[in-house]
Amino acid sequence: MNRFQKTRRLGALVALTLSLSACGTDQAPQGTDNVQALGAPAQVPGNTAGVHDWRDEVIYFALTDRFANGNPANDNGADRNQGDRADTSNPLAWHGGDFAGLKAKIEEGYFKRMGFTAIWVSPVVLQVPAISGPASGPNAGKLFAGYHGYWAEDFFKVDPHLGTMDEYKALIQTAHKNGLKVIQDVVVNHAGYGATLTKTNPEWFHTEAECNASSNKDVFCPLAGLPDFKQELPDVTRYLNNFVAYWQQQTGINGLRIDTMKHAPDAYWRQFFAAGGPGNPAKIWSVGEVFNGDPAVLARYMDDLGSPSVFDFALYFAVKDHLSSAGGDLGRVAGVFAQDGAYSDPTRLTTFIDNHDVRRFVSEVRERGGSQTEATERLDLALSLLYTSRGTPSVYQGTETAQAGLGDPYNYATGQTNREDMNFAALAQGQTDERLAALAAARQKYPALTRGCSRCCGSPTAARPSWLTAGWS
């Protein structure tokens, strides 16, 4: 057995041990609401993508602009100014990736081959024009565009860099035909810098005085200076609800990834997830980004405010800090699972080790002195843990090629960022993609890995416990 195989075996053992320890909690069912959250199909046209228990899914996150350029003709978007023009030498500019590129990769079988069942696409809405970038650092003086999608100009239009509305619909239909669900990334906390809404409806945004007067800066103050919606106003709530409902009605998306969840008021989320709200779990699954490593904080968004799932930042932080070097303390990872009692149902979490906001796991290992070989082995270990633990795994583009990435392009030069263009050629140089396929197959085969409790085990098609089948179609 070589070192790599040994690491793999260790990874499997660690993960299974932790997973089984989670089994011991044997979470009690929480009534009809949760059952519907897991089981009810979304009532939207074209939504025919198979099972509706999201614990059975494995999610791939594509940052569309950085994934695949299927149509060079749209690379300059609306070409409003220089900042709309694609420039792959600038990590803060548009690079050309689009819906056509994603669709082609679906047709090629790219996602299915690795066992993915759902694709989370970065926000699709029209972005504000580029702004001036950093004053210092490696990207000083460069234009800074909304290539990531989090700077909305118009919440009801597709950004032309990504394609047209018809192309977006075609992408979703192609995904469904190929057994893949589509998760749309939505932002209700803020608009883009200088968005038209800030001029037509300035009263819709928190003022500096309101920010200063508030004890809850997370909610009432601008994030990175972005215009912060005043969800307390009924008109704003209605507008944002309409925005989220619009995309469901128009496109047949299967899920929502909700950005900056802790930056909007609790009352907003309560109505959002209520019956009749745009995130009603009986109609659509969603996962919220609550950037916080405390299970008690994360649990509140699911159990008190109604979110079907949130990203498991608690597990992310433990894995990042303690699986990335020989000096790590696995007890800290086990400690996260030991807190699973904080959640009414920890199997509803969405797990990850990489995303577009954090240092990639491979770079965490390298930064702690690990070699590239060790980084790849530890990545395997971390993914093994992810796929054999409770929660729906989500994998960020580039992880399948063991891509490195130090952080947000704002602070790093091209080649060092966590949002590099997807390098498909690198697939031939590693085995992480094959490992992901094997792990996804294991999740399909052993429901204990997705259910995390002994009484829910059995084949996915076998009779399910009554609390789980209630309300299923």
Ligand SMILES: [Ca+2]
């Ligand atoms: Ca393009």
Ligand SMILES: [Ca+2]
């Ligand atoms: Ca806010």
